[in-house]
Amino acid sequence: MNEFRIAAIPADGIGREVVAAGRTVLDALQAEGRFSLAWEEFPWGCDYYAEHGVMMPEDGLEVLEGFDAIYFGAVGWPTVPDHVSLWGLRLRICQGFDQWANVRPVRFLPGVASPLRKADDAELDWVVVRENSEGEYAGLGGRNLAARGAGGEVAVQSSLFTEVGCERIMRFAFDLARTRPRRRVASVTKSNAQQYGMVLWDEVFRRVARDYPDVETESVLVDAMAAKFVLRPEDLSVVVASNLNADILSDLGSALAGSLGLAASANLNPERRFPSMFEPVHGSAPDIAGRGAANPVGAIGSAALMLAHLGLEEEAARIERAVEAASAQGVLTRDVGGSASTDEVTAAVVANL
Ligand code: GGG
Numbered sequence: 001m002n003e004f005r006i007a008a009i010p011a012d013g014i015g016r017e018v019v020a021a022g023r024t025v026l027d028a029l030q031a032e033g034r035f036s037l038a039w040e041e042f043p044w045g046c047d048y049y050a051e052h053g054v055m056m057p058e059d060g061l062e063v064l065e066g067f068d069a070i071y072f073g074a075v076g077w078p079t080v081p082d083h084v085s086l087w088g089l090r091l092r093i094c095q096g097f098d099q100w101a102n103v104r105p106v107r108f109l110p111g112v113a114s115p116l117r118k119a120d121d122a123e124l125d126w127v128v129v130r131e132n133s134e135g136e137y138a139g140l141g142g143r144n145l146a147a148r149g150a151g152g153e154v155a156v157q158s159s160l161f162t163e164v165g166c167e168r169i170m171r172f173a174f175d176l177a178r179t180r181p182r183r184r185v186a187s188v189t190k191s192n193a194q195q196y197g198m199v200l201w202d203e204v205f206r207r208v209a210r211d212y213p214d215v216e217t218e219s220v221l222v223d224a225m226a227a228k229f230v231l232r233p234e235d236l237s238v239v240v241a242s243n244l245n246a247d248i249l250s251d252l253g254s255a256l257a258g259s260l261g262l263a264a265s266a267n268l269n270p271e272r273r274f275p276s277m278f279e280p281v282h283g284s285a286p287d288i289a290g291r292g293a294a295n296p297v298g299a300i301g302s303a304a305l306m307l308a309h310l311g312l313e314e315e316a317a318r319i320e321r322a323v324e325a326a327s328a329q330g331v332l333t334r335d336v337g338g339s340a341s342t343d344e345v346t347a348a349v350v351a352n353l
Pocket residue numbers: 072073074075076086090247279280281282283284
């Protein structure tokens with residue numbers, strides 16, 4: 001039997017509720033006996049920070065290294081500055097394990113109203129590939145760099161674009177496009193204004209594209225791509241963008257599909273030297289945390305992505321189909337127009353497995 005060690009890090013707010021939901025679905029599947037998940041849960045996050053002054057222990061990455069995958073919830077809570085919690089946990093894991101490809105499918109579900117879908121529309125379906133190791137998230141810069149008198153503080157935030165980093169994410173996007181019905185990659189920058197790093201990005205994109213003559217390409221500025229998400233979504237298949245641009249675009253995509261709560265993601269170390277991490281795209285949502293109202297679909301979809309990564313494609317597809325069935329039956333949380341609780345949606349997914 002396939003046996004896997006999984007580290008669960010629910011972290012903060014609704015992360016805890018949706019990780020519990022995803023585990024319920026995975027545990028229902030593993031009870032059938034075709035695979036086994038050995039779970040270990042880590043209490044890292046903003047409560048841990050209040051007690052220890054750090055979001056995760058010093059040797060946290062060493063602890064996680066022995067796992068086959070990491071199943072993550074959400075990070076952030078009003079008691080800790082957002083940049084401290086994000087860099088102290090999620091980004092520490094993503095960058096520490098060189099999870100340089102963040103795959104964020106934009107998924108439309110039956111029964112969920114979307115401003116984009118009309119009755120006669122073809123099915124909409126695209127994937128945002130986020131460069132996850134550098135770009136605007138390189139952490140380069142500083143504050144108080146020049147004394148300019150009272151109210152005159154200066155801060156610098158630099159982006160880092162390397163040829164290696166650009167090339168590997170683009171090849172990843174092209175390879176992904178070859179597995180999809182529509183072989184098309186759109187590359188997104190703001191290279192008219194960001195005249196160094198993003199011009200390098202564009203040049204690498206054109207060079208890599210020559211190795212994929214069977215894949216259609218386009219280079220689009222990020223503002224135009226935002227409009228295209230709304231106005232011509234049927235043109236999209238794979239959208240590859242830098243860390244910040246892809247983060248923003250994928251939130252837009254999931255909102256257009258009905259809710260941020262629907263979006264799943266995989267932070268991949270494609271070389272498999274380190275564990276990959278699977279998490280819903282959404283954050284910790286302090287406003288609804290603890291009320292049983294969180295949409296578990298993004299976390300359950302992330303569990304499916306994790307199974308596919310572990311080689312359990314058939315089981316992953318069963319989860320996807322069960323989510324669609326529960327959604328088509330109208331078992332929906334409030335954010336997508338229903339009144340069901342997190343537990344009710346989870347139970348409906350399990351019943352449809
Ligand atoms: N589950 C995703 C999550 O916790 N996101 C929190 C967040 O603030 N993310 C910003 C980012 O990763 O760019």
